[in-house]
Amino acid sequence: MDQGKNNLRKVIFTGLWAAIIYIGIWLLRIPVPAPVGNPFIHFGNALTVLAVLFLGTRDGMIAGAIGLGGFDVLNGYAATSWLTVLEVVVLASVVGGLFKLFHDQDRPTWHIIVIGIAAGLTKIVTSYLVSIVEALMAGTAMKVAVVAAFVSLPATVINSISTAIIVPILYYILKRVFKSIRH
Template sequence: MYEKNVGNSTNILSIAQIAVMSAIICVATFTIKIPTYTGYVHIGDSMVLLSVVLLGRKKSIVASAIGMGLTDILSGYIAWAPFTIIIKAIMAYIAGKIIYRKNINENRIRVKLIGFILAGIWMVIGYYFAGIIISKFILFENVTLNQAFLISLKEIPSNMVQAIVGIAIAIPVSELLKKSKLIKA
């Protein structure tokens, strides 16, 4: 899955890989959805993290942004979509940047775990600040900025659970795929 762009066939393959992974991310997010105060908790983050392992950094950024952005749009959370696209793209970037560092002599599982944890921390922080903006300017009338900061705090525990579940699924699945020789990382 780690081909260099040699010609049109590789570009078409890359587009197909991104499209399939975007669809998998979207479907995984729709599979289990637990409503929360301002959105929902899902297992789609496991596929965002897995996309980094399967597709590499660049393709996973695009697939994660498309898959999760599409999910918000189809779920009726259109106001969240721009934030989700940015947050999930950066989430994939962070995980990929750590996992695919040059000259890694460490245990690959530990490197994935570190990358996934830092990506999860970013996701929690990103959605906290997105929640502030959404609360202040879209969800509620006459909310002060201080109130928006407090309202957004309510989503931190569910986003933490979402990140932990995503990591707990992505690590063993990526290791199983590695043992099957389908992936390199």
């Protein structure tokens, strides 16, 4: 019975985080003009990182894939939602790997800051590659796709900087909240 309760709790929290990620994108969405895709500033990436930190790599990845991928499907980006899900897989793998590498029980602040920065840098790389794929899908030549993808990075850079700032702040706030709920 205890195992079933734990599995149900995991499913509920994964679904809750997926909804929080979706709402985090839906509430604040500032479009940024770009030659490739329709990038916008949002908090979905930071929330996905937090989901991985609190739920673990697999469940955080699932929450991010549902939240970010679901947003894409329901808001006019369905054709490229599979790329978003691939980005989530890479992001969750990097964040989860670093979190395991820093295996301390009482995580120093600098560990979470490093994870936030690494998540931001990972997102810049994956978004650049995704933009190249999107341009190629639209029939653009490779050289043009590479340049256009680079010029399309401003929204990603802003999202990455906000991720690096928001993750450490919210991690410690949420950690205290979850700790007080358990007791």
